[in-house]
């Protein structure tokens with residue numbers, strides 16, 4: 001899961017990123033409204049934490065633009081102002097939730113979890129953290145990938161890549177999108193890096209005997225599909 005922090009006060013942005021990191025989320029931070037809008041439009045974020053008072057475009061205008069473009073990424077608005085009018089304006093522009101600064105990190109994480117749960121194809125009861133696609137399940141708290149009784153533990157990057165593929169099963173994900181999503185927008189990781197992790201995941205899918213396969217789309221990227229019996233390399 002990758003979260004975008006749009007907050008001009010760098011100390012607060014860093015604090016947020018630290019809280020997110022400790023909770024196991026990847027994050028990027030930008031410090032003005034226009035960059036916020038550009039980053040949100042990449043579509044690689046699962047959630048946005050958006051400050052209202054920002055240099056350049058303010059948070060409410062960013063929100064209005066994003067929602068006007070039909071972008072579904074959940075947005076939690078952060079603001080120092082606790083005025084009721086601002087909260088109403090935020091919700092009017094399509095904010096999914098609202099937090100007034102200063103906030104408690106536990107409250108922040110609880111709100112994030114609630115928003116992510118709403119948009120995610122989670123199976124089972126409220127306490128379940130299993131994501132499923134085809135015959136495989138991914139446990140979001142233990143990082144275990146399983147099929148039936150067989151399971152294997154994934155490393156951090158493997159987990160992120162697998163989760164991303166599962167959430168978008170059957171859809172072709174481009175090299176660029178995968179690189180930005182998993183390694184971050186500023187990271188210049190080359191495509192070989194993705195290929196390496198794909199090969200790790202294929203071995204693990206093979207190990208648990210899954211029918212799900214990460215299929216190479218030549219010159220484009222990858223998609224998670226149900227195995228058609230052919231070998232994918």
Ligand code: CA
Pocket residue numbers: 007008009051052053054
């Ligand atoms: Ca601010």
